[in-house]
Amino acid sequence: MTANRLDQTFAALADPTRRAILARLAGGEAGVMELAKPFRMSQPAISKHLKVLERAGLIVRSRRAQSRPCRLEARPLREVADWTERYRRYWERSFERLDAYLARLQRKERRDGRKSPR
Amino acid sequence: MTANRLDQTFAALADPTRRAILARLAGGEAGVMELAKPFRMSQPAISKHLKVLERAGLIVRSRRAQSRPCRLEARPLREVADWTERYRRYWERSFERLDAYLARLQRKERRDGRKSPR
DNA sequence: CGGTTATATAACCATATGGTTTTATACGCG
DNA sequence: CGCGTATAAAACCATATGGTTATATAACCG
Numbered sequence: 001m002t003a004n005r006l007d008q009t010f011a012a013l014a015d016p017t018r019r020a021i022l023a024r025l026a027g028g029e030a031g032v033m034e035l036a037k038p039f040r041m042s043q044p045a046i047s048k049h050l051k052v053l054e055r056a057g058l059i060v061r062s063r064r065a066q067s068r069p070c071r072l073e074a075r076p077l078r079e080v081a082d083w084t085e086r087y088r089r090y091w092e093r094s095f096e097r098l099d100a101y102l103a104r105l106q107r108k109e110r111r112d113g114r115k116s117p118r
Numbered sequence: 119m120t121a122n123r124l125d126q127t128f129a130a131l132a133d134p135t136r137r138a139i140l141a142r143l144a145g146g147e148a149g150v151m152e153l154a155k156p157f158r159m160s161q162p163a164i165s166k167h168l169k170v171l172e173r174a175g176l177i178v179r180s181r182r183a184q185s186r187p188c189r190l191e192a193r194p195l196r197e198v199a200d201w202t203e204r205y206r207r208y209w210e211r212s213f214e215r216l217d218a219y220l221a222r223l224q225r226k227e228r229r230d231g232r233k234s235p236r
Numbered sequence: 237c238g239g240t241t242a243t244a245t246a247a248c249c250a251t252a253t254g255g256t257t258t259t260a261t262a263c264g265c266g
Numbered sequence: 267c268g269c270g271t272a273t274a275a276a277a278c279c280a281t282a283t284g285g286t287t288a289t290a291t292a293a294c295c296g
Contacts, residue, residue: 006131015283016122066293067243072208074205077209078206084199087140087144090192159256162273183263183264239295239296244290246290247286247287252284263271
């Protein structure tokens with residue numbers, strides 16, 4: 001249905017290399033060479049990942065001398081956060097269920113403990 | 119690097135059909151036929167989407183008569199939310215920048231307004 | 237100009253994804 | 267048992283993804 005920007009954002013985030021690049025960029029701008037360093041992967045591979053991130057609006061690139069530094073653009077992540085928030089009550093509800101279960105278990109253990117300790 | 123469950127979760131969320139299925143399941147359990155109804159897509163296609171969601175831990179399936187109802191499992195979404203939260207300050211910072219920009223703009227407009235109203 | 241550095245593009249390859257149609261399985265029912 | 271309903275699996279196809287190597291472009295520098 002709603003074939004949003006979310007498609008591109010989620011797809012871009014579904015790769016650990018790209019998430020690592022975003023994490024790195026959270027510390028400030030960086031060029032392609034610098035971004036590529038932590039990975040044992042060719043430079044063109046990194047360029048492709050950067051293109052994916054750029055298409056998703058997660059980074060923007062400028063030009064400074066022969067370098068093309070990338071900067072984090074977090075706005076799409078806000079959309080992800082907003083989307084996810086709609087489900088918060090569901091995972092919180094499951095925590096409530098877990099809490100209830102653990103509470104029951106503890107009561108049971110206390111009862112059993114009285115009968116046969118340890 | 120961290121080739122987490124996040125990979126599968128984000129990948130599963132990168133499809134509008136699957137997000138719509140999750141939205142539907144937020145309203146309660148449903149069988150495949152029921153889930154397929156809103157889409158002009160074959161039943162096996164929906165089954166495939168459900169398998170993706172299941173592998174990502176976003177749904178669980180039981181068996182009731184000849185139906186295999188799906189239930190939303192929101193825990194992985196909590197991980198997404200947690201991951202996203204680490205970037206909150208970045209999109210908030212860009213809002214601050216926008217605010218500052220708009221404030222500057224308003225001041226400028228007031229100044230200009232004094233010179234040549236409206 | 238010629239060389240070096242930084243990055244992008246091209247061409248290619250293997251595998252994954254998202255869809256199809258057709259066929260099989262599992263269950264409940266008369 | 268045999269049929270209908272609900273779902274999965276198989277086989278297939280087109281396109282996308284993630285990687286490679288080799289080559290091209292762009293900017294600076296002597």
